[in-house]
Amino acid sequence: MANGAGAVRGRRASWGRRLVVGIPAAWLLVFFLLPFLIVLRISLLASDGVQLGSLFEQVDGHWRFAGQLQSYALLLQDSLYLSTYGHSLLYAAITTVACLAIGYPFAYFMARAAAGLQPLLLMGVMLPFWTSFLLRVYAWKGLLDAQTGWVGQALVGLGVDRLLFALGMIPADGQLMYSPFSLVLGMVYTYLPFMVLPLYATLSKMDLRLLEAAQDLGATAWQAFWRVTVPLSRSGIAAGAMLVFIPCVGEYVIPELLGGPETLMIGRVLWDEFFANNDWPVAGAVAVVMVLLILLPMALLNRSQEAEAKEARR
Amino acid sequence: MSAPAGDAFLRIDAVTKDFGDFRAVDGVSLDIPRGEIFALLGSSGSGKSTLLRMLAGFETPTEGRILLDGVDLAGRPPYERPVNMMFQSYALFPHLTVWDNVAFGLKRDGVRKDELAERVDGMLRLVQMEPFARRKPHQLSGGQQQRVALARSLVKRPQLLLLDEPLGALDKKLREATQIELVNIIRSIGVTCLIVTHDQEEAMMMASRIAVMSAGRLLQIGAPAEVYENPATRFVADFIGNVNLMDGTLMRAPDGAAEAHCADLVHRLAEPLAGREGRPVTVAVRPEKIRLDAQEPLQMANRVQGVVRAFSYFGDCTMYHLELPSGARLKANVENDERHGELDFALGDAVWASWAPGSQVVLTE
Numbered sequence: 001m002a003n004g005a006g007a008v009r010g011r012r013a014s015w016g017r018r019l020v021v022g023i024p025a026a027w028l029l030v031f032f033l034l035p036f037l038i039v040l041r042i043s044l045l046a047s048d049g050v051q052l053g054s055l056f057e058q059v060d061g062h063w064r065f066a067g068q069l070q071s072y073a074l075l076l077q078d079s080l081y082l083s084t085y086g087h088s089l090l091y092a093a094i095t096t097v098a099c100l101a102i103g104y105p106f107a108y109f110m111a112r113a114a115a116g117l118q119p120l121l122l123m124g125v126m127l128p129f130w131t132s133f134l135l136r137v138y139a140w141k142g143l144l145d146a147q148t149g150w151v152g153q154a155l156v157g158l159g160v161d162r163l164l165f166a167l168g169m170i171p172a173d174g175q176l177m178y179s180p181f182s183l184v185l186g187m188v189y190t191y192l193p194f195m196v197l198p199l200y201a202t203l204s205k206m207d208l209r210l211l212e213a214a215q216d217l218g219a220t221a222w223q224a225f226w227r228v229t230v231p232l233s234r235s236g237i238a239a240g241a242m243l244v245f246i247p248c249v250g251e252y253v254i255p256e257l258l259g260g261p262e263t264l265m266i267g268r269v270l271w272d273e274f275f276a277n278n279d280w281p282v283a284g285a286v287a288v289v290m291v292l293l294i295l296l297p298m299a300l301l302n303r304s305q306e307a308e309a310k311e312a313r314r
Numbered sequence: 315m316s317a318p319a320g321d322a323f324l325r326i327d328a329v330t331k332d333f334g335d336f337r338a339v340d341g342v343s344l345d346i347p348r349g350e351i352f353a354l355l356g357s358s359g360s361g362k363s364t365l366l367r368m369l370a371g372f373e374t375p376t377e378g379r380i381l382l383d384g385v386d387l388a389g390r391p392p393y394e395r396p397v398n399m400m401f402q403s404y405a406l407f408p409h410l411t412v413w414d415n416v417a418f419g420l421k422r423d424g425v426r427k428d429e430l431a432e433r434v435d436g437m438l439r440l441v442q443m444e445p446f447a448r449r450k451p452h453q454l455s456g457g458q459q460q461r462v463a464l465a466r467s468l469v470k471r472p473q474l475l476l477l478d479e480p481l482g483a484l485d486k487k488l489r490e491a492t493q494i495e496l497v498n499i500i501r502s503i504g505v506t507c508l509i510v511t512h513d514q515e516e517a518m519m520m521a522s523r524i525a526v527m528s529a530g531r532l533l534q535i536g537a538p539a540e541v542y543e544n545p546a547t548r549f550v551a552d553f554i555g556n557v558n559l560m561d562g563t564l565m566r567a568p569d570g571a572a573e574a575h576c577a578d579l580v581h582r583l584a585e586p587l588a589g590r591e592g593r594p595v596t597v598a599v600r601p602e603k604i605r606l607d608a609q610e611p612l613q614m615a616n617r618v619q620g621v622v623r624a625f626s627y628f629g630d631c632t633m634y635h636l637e638l639p640s641g642a643r644l645k646a647n648v649e650n651d652e653r654h655g656e657l658d659f660a661l662g663d664a665v666w667a668s669w670a671p672g673s674q675v676v677l678t679e
Contacts (some may be wrong), residue, residue: 217422234409
């Protein structure tokens with residue numbers, strides 16, 4: 001009897017579990033997978049600039065696959081697309097590295113701050129979300145102006161612009177806006193919280209006695225940081241990097257507002273193909289390749305995490 | 315067992331530690347000779363962990379000195395001390411294998427590769443963890459983790475080994491086997507060892523001397539049997555083991571012997587009165603020193619009648635809780651040395667408790 005009751009409870013629990021898992025799964029199916037398949041279908045169609053062909057044609061009473069890979073071939077032929085993908089990945093990577101370099105120390109000291117101070121600091125990280133994203137990005141236009149913006153004046157005054165020019169991040173001395181620099185700055189500024197939060201979550205959970213154990217065994221504080229803290233926060237680093245890198249690759253608004261002619265990114269190309277050229281198959285192909293480019297690092301991350309979890313279970 | 319003062323290998327000299335207004339350690343002095351296994355016993359908040367952390371270098375004494383083999387450790391960071399610690403619940407590095415955990419300290423010292431491998435392997439062999447060298451800590455049982463932690467803290471050949479609640483994370487059955495093994499390994503290496511624990515059994519089983527600590531002070535230092543049988547203060551008597559404490563006054567008996575007059579009985583004492591007549595004292599009697607009889611044991615000088623109000627059966631012995639005429643409780647531990655299914659006494663029985671004159675300890679503090 002006790003067994004029967006347990007089984008009933010088990011069945012009910014599994015229904016509840018299915019529901020909890022099922023709702024987000026259905027959401028992803030309807031609002032992500034289906035649209036993706038639609039875009040994929042469009043990317044395979046032929047187009048005369050006005051009308052789209054169909055994926056299957058009836059010839060002599062037989063259905064025939066009429067899709068074509070012409071749009072994808074175009075992506076390879078025209079160097080514009082390849083270099084734009086390259087730019088998108090490059091700027092996203094620079095942004096991710098910069099976010100990590102700024103966000104890690106920030107999250108570290110936040111996690112080690114007095115317990116009463118931590119919620120306040122956490123609040124500080126999230127505070128920018130209270131203002132419109134568009135306004136915050138737009139504000140940089142004024143701030144970075146080398147003549148009138150005080151950030152721009154300070155950077156030029158300190159001679160940082162010459163360094164940035166040497167690095168190829170700005171087109172000329174004193175020209176901070178509409179450059180790779182202003183683009184990366186805007187993206188770092190916008191996405192920094194997405195790096196800080198997962199890092200903070202990992203670092204605040206860390207057992208501080210491990211650092212004492214490391215010191216007890218002869219490690220200086222610096223060695224203990226590199227040998228213990230960093231390896232143990234790897235999952236936070238990976239999560240933060242994904243949260244920054246992925247949206248940066250497809251970013252449209254920030255390059256539009258802060259970027260320049262050299263910083264053409266794939267989001268802009270996508271927009272142009274859809275709405276300026278009206279070439280939906282090519283636009284679809286651009287989108288599909290972008291999704292694949294993003295899925296690849298995610299799949300790798302997933303696999304390494306699965307391996308880690310498997311090891312943990314053993 | 316206590317060593318002459320000049321022979322101290324570890325000397326803790328009038329060490330005090332303040333955290334703001336709170337004095338965690340209050341003028342502690344302690345000498346430990348080379349090779350001794352010594353235990354600091356105290357409840358949480360007694361300052362024992364703070365003292366341990368000062369030895370490891372994680373805290374700096376507010377006052378006083380710590381000398382190891384004649385060298386003052388002041389100003390030396392943890393990573394420069396010839397001291398290693400086995401942390402409470404071990405603090406093994408979760409991202410490193412057993413082998414890399416043990417090798418961690420040697421790598422920091424820049425030990426050559428072949429020597430490093432030899433020493434790590436040797437240490438793993440000593441703690442019988444060689445077959446598990448490639449495992450991660452979470453794949454080990456509690457006892458195995460403890461042995462890895464021990465190996466990690468011994469592999470650098472420290473001059474002083476600190477153990478923080480070494481058996482605390484193990485279940486009772488495992489503890490006994492482990493403590494013997496642990497002591498054997500420490501003895502075989504000959505390292506001087508300081509154990510910090512709140513568990514009196516752990517302290518008494520492992521250490522050759524123990525110190526009882528409370529409110530930042532050392533109350534008593536001695537061999538386990540000495541501290542157990544001759545507690546210096548009420549606190550020590552109460553802290554170590556079970557004890558019955560009875561308040562009374564010292565008096566002279568008509569025959570000249572010393573007596574302690576308490577609410578329920580007059581204790582005949584074995585020691586001389588020594589002019590302390592009229593002083594308030596506390597008489598301490600351990601439950602296992604007490605005999606229970608149904609009939610009044612007229613030949614016993616110390617006897618009192620009580621009613622059984624509760625008992626706890628432990629298998630090898632039974633602890634009876636008697637209510638004395640004054641309402642005070644008396645605990646008596648009776649060994650179950652004969653095999654019969656029934657207990658000697660039942661709830662509500664009136665029984666006589668008695669003990670020999672030398673069984674009590676008279677405490678003035």
